[in-house]
Amino acid sequence: MTDQTxxxxxxxxxISISFGGIKAVDDVSVDLRPGEVVGLLGHNGAGKxxxxxxxxxxYAKDAGEIFINGQKVEINSPRDARANNIExxxxxxxLADNLDAASNLFLGRELMTPFGLVDDxxxxxxxxxxxxxxxxxxxxxxxxxxxxxxxxxxxVAIARAVYFNxxxxxxxxxxxxxxxxxxxxxADLIHQLKAQGIGIFLIDHDVHSVMELCDRASVMKNGQLVxxxxxxxxxxxxxxxxxxLGKNPMEKEDA
Amino acid sequence: MTDVTTAPIPKKDQGNLFQKLELDMRLLGxxxxxxxxxxxFNTFTDGRFLTPRNxxxxxxxxxxxxxxxxxxxxxxxxxxxDLSVGALLATTSAVMAMMQTQILxxxxxxGLGHPMIWILAVISGLLVGTLIGAFQGWLVGYQAIPxxxxxxxxxxxxxxxxxxxxxxxxxxxLDPTFLIFGGTNGTLGTTWSWIIAxxxxxxxxxxxxxxxxxxxxxxxPVKPMWAELTLYxxxxxxxxxxxxxxxxxxxxxxxxxxxxxARGEVMPEGLTVGxxxxxxVLILILVAVALSVIAKRTRFGRYIFATGGNPDAAELSxxxxxxxxxxxxxxxxxxxxxxxxxxxxxxxxxxxxxxTLDELRVxxxxxxxxxxxxxxxxxxxxAIIGALIMQSLQSGMAMVGVDAPFQNIVxxxxxxxxxxxxxxxxxxxxxx
Ligand SMILES: Nc1ncnc2c1ncn2[C@@H]1O[C@H](COP(=O)(O)OP(=O)(O)O)[C@@H](O)[C@H]1O
Ligand SMILES: [Mg+2]
Numbered sequence: 001m002t003d004q005t006x007x008x009x010x011x012x013x014x015i016s017i018s019f020g021g022i023k024a025v026d027d028v029s030v031d032l033r034p035g036e037v038v039g040l041l042g043h044n045g046a047g048k049x050x051x052x053x054x055x056x057x058x059y060a061k062d063a064g065e066i067f068i069n070g071q072k073v074e075i076n077s078p079r080d081a082r083a084n085n086i087e088x089x090x091x092x093x094x095l096a097d098n099l100d101a102a103s104n105l106f107l108g109r110e111l112m113t114p115f116g117l118v119d120d121x122x123x124x125x126x127x128x129x130x131x132x133x134x135x136x137x138x139x140x141x142x143x144x145x146x147x148x149x150x151x152x153x154x155x156v157a158i159a160r161a162v163y164f165n166x167x168x169x170x171x172x173x174x175x176x177x178x179x180x181x182x183x184x185x186x187a188d189l190i191h192q193l194k195a196q197g198i199g200i201f202l203i204d205h206d207v208h209s210v211m212e213l214c215d216r217a218s219v220m221k222n223g224q225l226v227x228x229x230x231x232x233x234x235x236x237x238x239x240x241x242x243x244x245l246g247k248n249p250m251e252k253e254d255a
Numbered sequence: 256m257t258d259v260t261t262a263p264i265p266k267k268d269q270g271n272l273f274q275k276l277e278l279d280m281r282l283l284g285x286x287x288x289x290x291x292x293x294x295x296f297n298t299f300t301d302g303r304f305l306t307p308r309n310x311x312x313x314x315x316x317x318x319x320x321x322x323x324x325x326x327x328x329x330x331x332x333x334x335x336x337d338l339s340v341g342a343l344l345a346t347t348s349a350v351m352a353m354m355q356t357q358i359l360x361x362x363x364x365x366g367l368g369h370p371m372i373w374i375l376a377v378i379s380g381l382l383v384g385t386l387i388g389a390f391q392g393w394l395v396g397y398q399a400i401p402x403x404x405x406x407x408x409x410x411x412x413x414x415x416x417x418x419x420x421x422x423x424x425x426x427x428x429l430d431p432t433f434l435i436f437g438g439t440n441g442t443l444g445t446t447w448s449w450i451i452a453x454x455x456x457x458x459x460x461x462x463x464x465x466x467x468x469x470x471x472x473x474x475x476p477v478k479p480m481w482a483e484l485t486l487y488x489x490x491x492x493x494x495x496x497x498x499x500x501x502x503x504x505x506x507x508x509x510x511x512x513x514x515x516x517a518r519g520e521v522m523p524e525g526l527t528v529g530x531x532x533x534x535x536v537l538i539l540i541l542v543a544v545a546l547s548v549i550a551k552r553t554r555f556g557r558y559i560f561a562t563g564g565n566p567d568a569a570e571l572s573x574x575x576x577x578x579x580x581x582x583x584x585x586x587x588x589x590x591x592x593x594x595x596x597x598x599x600x601x602x603x604x605x606x607x608x609x610x611t612l613d614e615l616r617v618x619x620x621x622x623x624x625x626x627x628x629x630x631x632x633x634x635x636x637x638a639i640i641g642a643l644i645m646q647s648l649q650s651g652m653a654m655v656g657v658d659a660p661f662q663n664i665v666x667x668x669x670x671x672x673x674x675x676x677x678x679x680x681x682x683x684x685x686x687x
Contacts, residue, residue, distance in 0.1 A: 058571055079573040094571045098564035098631035099557075107561055108572035110554055117552040121469035 007070045009034050009199040010168055015054055015064035024050040026223040027064075032168065032199040037190060039214035039231075040203045041243055046220040048203045049091055052170045055201075056088040057081035068168075082109075087166035091173045091203070093157040097146035101138075101156045102127035104145055105163060130159045134189070150177035158189070169193060172203045187213060207239050221246040281625050281680065285640045288673075292644065296651035304651060307504035311530060313643070313650055314501070315438030318535045319344075319598040320613060321642035324620035325546045326590035328638045329556075329583050331621055332563040334630035335395060335402035337584065339409030340591050341613030343387060345417035348595035351380035352426035352605030355433060373433040380592045387413065388588020389581050396580030410614065418607060427604025437600030441534040445502045448531035452498040455540075456491040463487065501536075502529040535597045539639070542590065547635045559583060563630035619666075620645055623673040644669075 010032040017025045025047045032038050040048045053059045055066065057078040066073055068084050075081050081088070095104050102123040111119045111126070124141055131138045135155040145153055154177050161169055171190075175183040190200060190213050204210050210217055211231060219226040219242040227248030229238070238249045296304040303309065323340050330337045354376040360367045391409055395402045435441025443451065463486070470477050477483070506514075506528050515522040550556040562569040562576050569576055594613075599605050622628065623644055624637030648669060652662045 056571070077573065078571050082573060088571075090571060092567070094565070094568040096561040096564035096568050096631075099561055103557065103561070104568075107557075107568070108574055110557060112554075117548075118554060118557055120552075121473050121475065124475065125473040 008032060008067070009036075009069060010055070010201075011065075011067040011070075012051070012055060013065045013067070015051060015061050015066075017050060017054060017059060017062050023223045025054070025061075028220065028223075028225045029064075030201075030218045030225070030228065032201060034167075034199055035194055035197045036216070037194055037200045037202055037214045038228075039210040039217035040201060040220065041207070041210060041217055041239060042220035042226075043243060047223040048220055049172055050223075051220070052088070052172060052201055052203065055081065055168075056086060056090075056170055078108075082164070085165065085167040086170065087161040087164060087168070088170040089157050089161045089172060089174050091176070093153055095145050095153060095157060098144050100124075100144055101131065101141055101148075101159075104156055105130070105160050107160075109164070126163070127159070130163050131155065134159050134162070135185070151179065151182045154178055154182070158186070162189070162193070167198055169198055169200045170203075171200060173205065174202075175204070175206075175209070183209075207236050207243075210239065211236055219243055219248075281677075282634075282636065282640075284676075284680070285624065285637060285644070289640060289644050289647065292647050292651065296647070296655065299655045300651075304654060307500050309650070309654075310500050311504040311533075313646055314536050315533050315601065316650065317639075317642050317646040318438070318533075318539045319594045319601070320616045320620055320646070321539050321639045322542050322590050322594045322597065323587075323613065323617040324624070324638035324642050325542055325635050326587040327617050327621040328624075328626050328633040328635055329546070329550070329559050330402075330587055331618075331626045331628060332630055332633045333559050333580065333583050334563050334566065335580065335583070336618070336628075337391075337402065337406045337587050338614050338618075339391065339406040339413055340587065340594075340617050341610035341615075342410045342413035342417070343384060343588060343591040344595045344598060344610035344613055345607075346387070346413040346420070347380045347384040347592035348599045348605045348609050349417040349420040349426070350383050351376045351433075351592075351595060352429060352599060353420060354379050355430045356426055368431065370432070372430045376430065376433060377596055380595060381589055384588040384590075384592025384595070385585050386588070388591070389585035391588070392581035392584025395584065396577035417609075421605065421607065423607050425604050425606045429599060429603055429605070433596075434600050434603055436535055436538070436596050437603065438533045438535045438597075439530070440600070440603075442501075442530040443532045443534065443537070445529045445531045448498045448502055448529075451532055451537070452495050456494050459490050459494070460487045463490075498532060501533075502531050504530045506530055535601070538593065538597065542593070543635050543639055550635060555579075555582065560631060563632075565631075616642075616645060619670045623670060625677060627677075641673075644673075 008031040011029075012031070013029045015025055015028050016023065028047070028051055030038065030040070030051070040051070042048050050059060054061045054064075055075065057075045057080050060076060066075060073080075073084060075084065075086075096107065099107070102120065105127050106123045111122045113119045113122075128141060131141075135152070138152060138155060140148055140152065145156055148156070154174065158174065161171075175186050178186065187209070190202070193200060202210070202214060204213075214231050216228055216230055217234075217239060218228040219239065221243070224246075226242050226246050229242075229248070234249065242248060293305055323344070327337060327340070355372055356367075359365050359372050359375055360369065365372060387409075391402075391405050394400050394405045442448075463483075467477050467483060511526065511528055512522050548556075550560070558569060558574045558576075558579055561572070562574065562579060566576060595610070598609055602609065620642035621633065621638045622641070624634065624639070624641030626633030626638065645666065648666055649662060652665060657665070
């Protein structure tokens, strides 16, 4: 279990955002501590991706506050998020299909030669290093990522989030495209990053893997927070009923 | 996660001869098509097509469209389109013509033939082109109006702004120094052309050698040394061959006599002088090299391709795609103005219909050259070869004596055919 006395790495307080008439996220608060994995659960369309996109700078929130290490921050663009050491693996992976793995890995943060030109050789070398750790079988360094399999593309997206020394990592359904073997590799990676003190928001459809990997879980339904629970205190069925019924079992006990 | 530090690097020795040379198959295809076209026309014209004179004319006729096609590659790769290039060429040409013949000599009192006139006119044209391009880019990027609509509007606006500026009159004669950008009136002569050939060969080989060294330094696979050297040989031979042809086109005797007379000298008996590399072609080469470097080796270029490949991914990577759009259209506007310099100097005046239908030629050149309208793919050299193929078709058919309407029918068919072949090719190699 993580140390509950340290200052939260991230606090998202009373976040709201709507698209047209739809309240995609409605007054939701979640937090994350160093070395902790917090699962975000909920049906499709519950607002999980939208919530984390507020943190990653992809969407501007309508209301609410974000604190990083107790300091209030304004995140208005993906650049702001990166400046706060927040890295994101998007559900859609967000890869430019026509570019190779190294160009995607460094997109927006290219390594440059002293003459101000992009240093493709250096980027490829770094890419080979990190892919060697994450996915040793990966060999397609000189092909556009459109030529890669789903798992290979996923590992490029993961490499991009891991390479830049994130302190806060957001993973939006990172195992959606993966087979069982690769899913296990991602689980190992999460343990490894957790041990390094990185805080992770993990969005996952699979309740079992959330039970296995997470310290706490926040459940959302229809844009609202159903509740946040310690994984140690709940069963698979508790989580499932929270997702389906939208009721918090902890509140029941209190009553 | 295993803790292997680096994945093993595979040896690169598989594949056929072309793969070993790492030649781009699409590039070879386009060069092959151009080659067949030239040989074909040469046969039908009893050898009049592939003479130094005709090749010289072909290159200077291609320059204006080719310069704009280079910029159009960026626009289309970025998933936009620019239908206003011909009209923008006309407006910038009108501005430069008015500057040379009216504003600078009379309003500012420099007098006709003042040595500063050409440069001030060119600068004002480039400035106007860049600003108009940036404005259109702002409408597309920041106001989210589709580029098709903005530039369709621009097509009508700038064509007629040009008309309004000049009252629809032909403006000329243009400044004599300005005319050197037109082609025939401004060539480097044989000696300088050879020097350019030497410099260009060394620069090209040096750049490729550096690329190889960077790969070797990181232990990446490189092509075998013999393949590398063969490629250098082919490149140097192509450069020298091209210059040799341009040098072989001799300035007609009458014209040479007049040139000597103009300098108050008498022409030596039996003297022959080759034209050499036209300055306009040199400009095109510089544009092509600069834009190729931008495409491959700068952040700006990388972001253009990334945004074309996946706009959302580019945005999420922190790329300011709106500002990028403004920059791309500004560059396009700049290149339209540069084309206007070449086009009006070639005609030695500004005419009201200058650049008419150029938008279609430019887009066709880029697309024949392998630029995908869906965005994300395209090369500068492809666009230039595309422009050459279009111009060769047009000139060749005119020489053979094909009727004007039928010429356009053929060009239209070739455009569709080229894209169709490209689609089949992409399917075959499995690229998207
Ligand atoms: N860019 C957008 N524009 C309009 N509606 C959106 C947008 N993004 C998300 N939504 C809506 O917000 C709601 C929450 O979506 P999302 O956050 O993707 O859910 P989840 O990730 O939990 O499956 C959905 O109703 C979705 O249609
Ligand atoms: Mg989602």
